[in-house]
Amino acid sequence: MRNAELKLTVPFHDVDSMHVVWHGHYAKYFELVRCLLLDDFDYNYDAMFESGFAWPVVDMRIKYIKPIKFNQKINIIATLTEWEYRLKIKYIIQDFSSNTTLTKGSTIQFAVCLQSNKMCFETPDVFRKKLGIA
Amino acid sequence: MRNAELKLTVPFHDVDSMHVVWHGHYAKYFELVRCLLLDDFDYNYDAMFESGFAWPVVDMRIKYIKPIKFNQKINIIATLTEWEYRLKIKYIIQDFSSNTTLTKGSTIQFAVCLQSNKMCFETPDVFRKKLGIA
Amino acid sequence: MRNAELKLTVPFHDVDSMHVVWHGHYAKYFELVRCLLLDDFDYNYDAMFESGFAWPVVDMRIKYIKPIKFNQKINIIATLTEWEYRLKIKYIIQDFSSNTTLTKGSTIQFAVCLQSNKMCFETPDVFRKKLGIA
Amino acid sequence: MRNAELKLTVPFHDVDSMHVVWHGHYAKYFELVRCLLLDDFDYNYDAMFESGFAWPVVDMRIKYIKPIKFNQKINIIATLTEWEYRLKIKYIIQDFSSNTTLTKGSTIQFAVCLQSNKMCFETPDVFRKKLGIA
Numbered sequence: 001m002r003n004a005e006l007k008l009t010v011p012f013h014d015v016d017s018m019h020v021v022w023h024g025h026y027a028k029y030f031e032l033v034r035c036l037l038l039d040d041f042d043y044n045y046d047a048m049f050e051s052g053f054a055w056p057v058v059d060m061r062i063k064y065i066k067p068i069k070f071n072q073k074i075n076i077i078a079t080l081t082e083w084e085y086r087l088k089i090k091y092i093i094q095d096f097s098s099n100t101t102l103t104k105g106s107t108i109q110f111a112v113c114l115q116s117n118k119m120c121f122e123t124p125d126v127f128r129k130k131l132g133i134a
Numbered sequence: 135m136r137n138a139e140l141k142l143t144v145p146f147h148d149v150d151s152m153h154v155v156w157h158g159h160y161a162k163y164f165e166l167v168r169c170l171l172l173d174d175f176d177y178n179y180d181a182m183f184e185s186g187f188a189w190p191v192v193d194m195r196i197k198y199i200k201p202i203k204f205n206q207k208i209n210i211i212a213t214l215t216e217w218e219y220r221l222k223i224k225y226i227i228q229d230f231s232s233n234t235t236l237t238k239g240s241t242i243q244f245a246v247c248l249q250s251n252k253m254c255f256e257t258p259d260v261f262r263k264k265l266g267i268a
Numbered sequence: 269m270r271n272a273e274l275k276l277t278v279p280f281h282d283v284d285s286m287h288v289v290w291h292g293h294y295a296k297y298f299e300l301v302r303c304l305l306l307d308d309f310d311y312n313y314d315a316m317f318e319s320g321f322a323w324p325v326v327d328m329r330i331k332y333i334k335p336i337k338f339n340q341k342i343n344i345i346a347t348l349t350e351w352e353y354r355l356k357i358k359y360i361i362q363d364f365s366s367n368t369t370l371t372k373g374s375t376i377q378f379a380v381c382l383q384s385n386k387m388c389f390e391t392p393d394v395f396r397k398k399l400g401i402a
Numbered sequence: 403m404r405n406a407e408l409k410l411t412v413p414f415h416d417v418d419s420m421h422v423v424w425h426g427h428y429a430k431y432f433e434l435v436r437c438l439l440l441d442d443f444d445y446n447y448d449a450m451f452e453s454g455f456a457w458p459v460v461d462m463r464i465k466y467i468k469p470i471k472f473n474q475k476i477n478i479i480a481t482l483t484e485w486e487y488r489l490k491i492k493y494i495i496q497d498f499s500s501n502t503t504l505t506k507g508s509t510i511q512f513a514v515c516l517q518s519n520k521m522c523f524e525t526p527d528v529f530r531k532k533l534g535i536a
Contacts, residue, residue: 012303012313013296013424017179017417017472023191024165024415027158028281035280045151045280046339057157061195070419071314146437146447147290147430151283151338158281162415169414179414180473204285205448285447291459292429299426313419325425329463 002080004037007096010072020067027060030091030105033078037089041130051126052114055087059108066095066102073097083123083131086110136214138171141230144206154201161194164225164239167212171223175264185260186248189221193242200229200236207231217257217265220244270348272305275364278340288335295328298359298373301346305357309398319394320382323355327376334363334370341365351391351399354378404482406439409498412474422469429462432493432507435480439491443532453528454516457489461510468497468504475499485525485533488512 008029016022038044048055068074073096082088086108093103111120111127128134142163150156172178182189202208207230216222220242227237245254245261262268276297284290306312316323336342341364350356354376361371379388379395396402410431418424440446450457470476475498484490488510495505513522513529530536 011296011300012418013299013426015419016414017419017421018188018190019419020190022415023194024158024161027161028279031158031281032279044339054152056152056154056198056201058198059196060157060198062193064190064192064194067190071312145430145434147284147292147433149285150280151285151287153285156281162413165415166413178473205446286456286458288458291462292426292433295426295429322420324420324422324466324469326466327464328425328466330461332458332460332462335458 002037004033004040004078006033006036006076008032008074008076010068010070010074012070015070020069023062023064026062026064026093026103026105029074029076029093030060030062030078030089030107033076033091034089034107037078037080041127043127043130049114051124053111053120053124053126054114055109055111057107057109058086060105061107062103062105064103066100068093068102074102075099081106082108083127083133085122087123136171138167138174138212140167140170140210142166142208142210144202144204144208146204149204154203157196157198160196160198160227160237160239163208163210163227164194164196164212164223164241167210167225168223168241171212171214175261177261177264183248185258187245187254187258187260188248189243189245191241191243192220194239195241196237196239198237200234202227202236208236209233216242217261217267219256221257270305272301272308272346274301274304274344276300276342276344278336278338278342280338283338288337291330291332294330294332294361294371294373297342297344297361298328298330298346298357298375301344301359302357302375305346305348309395311395311398317382319392321379321388321392321394322382323377323379325375325377326354328373330371330373332371334368336361336370342370343367350376351395351401353390355391404439406435406442406480408435408438408478410434410476410478412470412472412476414472417472422471425464425466428464428466428495428505428507431476431478431495432462432464432480432491432509435478435493436491436509439480439482443529445529445532451516453526455513455522455526455528456516457511457513459509459511460488462507463509464505464507466505468502470495470504476504477501483508484510485529485535487524489525 014025075094077092079090091105148159209228211226213224225239282293343362345360347358359373416427477496479494493507
C-alpha cells in the first residue's frame with residue numbers, strides 16, 4: 001500500500017485571529033501523515049538516519065481550497081506517487097464528516113548521503129528494498 | 135516600490151533535529167516580510183479587516199535550495215508581482231553575508247468580503263487606491 | 269470526573285537540534301488535554317465564548333523532569349484542582365509504556381467578561397452549572 | 403553586564419483567535435532574548451555544545467499580566483540571576499512605548515555533560531570563565 005490516512009481534530013493553537021487554521025500550520029498536518037506513510041515502509045526519520053541518509057523536503061506546494069476551523073474533524077491522506085529518483089507525496093485534507101476536499105498539496109524529498117553530504121540522484125537501495133522494488 | 139526586505143537571525147526554536155530550519159517554519163519568514171510589504175502600502179492585516187476584507191492565502195509554494203542553519207543571518211525579500219485580480223507575492227531568502235540564494239517561494243491571496251463571505255474576483259477599490267492604480 | 273487523559277506520539281516538528289522536544293512545545297500538549305477536559309464539561313473554547321466569557325491563561329509552570337524524544341509515546345493527564353474563583357489545572361506527562369513521569373506542570377485561568385472586558389473574581393454561574401456546583 | 407534586551411513587533415502568526423498572543427508562544431520570546439544574553443558571554447547553544455555541555459531548560463514559569471496584541475511593539479528583557487549551580491534567568495516583557503509590564507517569567511537550566519549524559523551540580527569551568535567568576 002502506498003497510502004496513509006490520519007484523523008485529526010484541529011487544536012486551538014493552530015487557529016489564527018481570522019478563526020481559521022493559519023496557513024503555515026498545514027506543513028505539520030502533512031508531516032504527521034507522511035510519517036505514518038513512511039512508518040508503513042519501516043522507513044521513518046530514525047530508520048532513514050540509521051541507514052545513512054537524510055531526506056530533506058526540497059519542494060512543498062499547498063492549495064488552500066476551503067478554510068479549516070477550530071475543533072473541526074479532518075482526514076489527512078498521503079499518497080506516495082514517485083519513488084525512483086525522489087520521493088513525491090501528494091496530500092488531500094478532507095472534512096471528516098462530509099468528505100469535502102479542503103486542501104491539496106505535495107512535497108518532494110531527495111536523499112542526501114550523510115557521509116558525503118551529497119544529494120543522491122537515485123533512491124538508495126535500502127529504501128528500494130523497503131518499497132519492494134529492489 | 136513593490137519590494138520589502140528583512141534581515142533575520144535564525145532562532146534556535148526553528149531548527150530541527152537535522153540541525154537545519156524545519157521546512158514548515160519558512161511560512162513564518164515569508165509572512166514577516168509580507169507584512170512589511172503590506173505595511174508599506176498602509177494595508178496590513180488590521181487595515182484589511184477595517185476595510186471589510188480578509189485576504190487568505192490560497193496557494194503557497196516553497197523551493198528549498200540550500201538548508202538554513204541555527205544563528206545564520208538571512209535576508210528575506212518579498213516582491214509584489216500581481217495585484218489586479220489577486221495578490222501574488224514572490225519571496226527569495228538569501229544568506230546575508232554571501233547573497234547566496236537559499237530559498238524561493240510564492241503566495242497567492244484572494245480578497246474575501248467579510249460581510250458576504252464571498253471571494254472577490256477583482257482587487258477591491260480600497261486596495262487599488264493604496265497601490266496607486268485607481 | 270475532573271480528569272482527562274490523552275495518548276500522543278511525539279511528532280518530528282516538535283523535536284529540536286538536541287533531539288528532544290523543545291521546551292516551548294509542551295504548552296501545546298497541555299492545551300490538547302485541557303481542551304479534552306473542558307469538552308467533558310461541555311465547556312470548551314467555543315462554549316466559553318458563546319457564554320460571554322474568555323478564559324485566558326494567566327500563569328503557566330512547567331517542570332521538565334526527563335527529556336521526551338521523537339516518536340516517543342506519551343500519556344498526558346490533566347486534573348482540575350481549583351474552580352471556585354479561578355481554574356487551576358495540573359498536568360503530568362508520562363512515558364506511555366513505562367509510566368515514568370516525564371513532566372509536571374500547571375495552568376491558571378481567570379474568566380474575563382467579553383462585554384465589560386473585566387476579570388471575574390468568581391467562576392461565572394454558566395460554568396458552575398456545568399461543573400455541577402451551582 | 404548580566405542583562406539583554408530585545409525589541410520585537412508581534413507577528414500575525416503568534417496571535418490566536420482571541421486576538422492576543424497565544425500563551426505558548428512566549429517561550430519563543432524568552433528564548434530570543436536568552437540567546438542574546440548568552441551571546442554576550444560568547445556562550446550561545448553552539449559554544450555550549452562545543453564545550454561538551456547541553457543546557458536544557460528544566461523549569462519555566464510565566465505570569466501573563468496583560469495580553470499582547472498583533473503588531474504591538476514589545477521590549478523583552480532577560481536578567482541572569484543565578485549561575486553558580488544552575489542558570490536562572492528572569493524575564494520581563496514591556497509595552498515598548500508605555501513601558502507597562504505585560505509579562506514576567508523565569509527559566510532554570512542545568513548543565514548536562516554530553517559525554518556522560520549526567521547532570522552537573524556545579525556550573526562547568528568553561529562557563530565560569532566566560533562569566534568571569536573563575
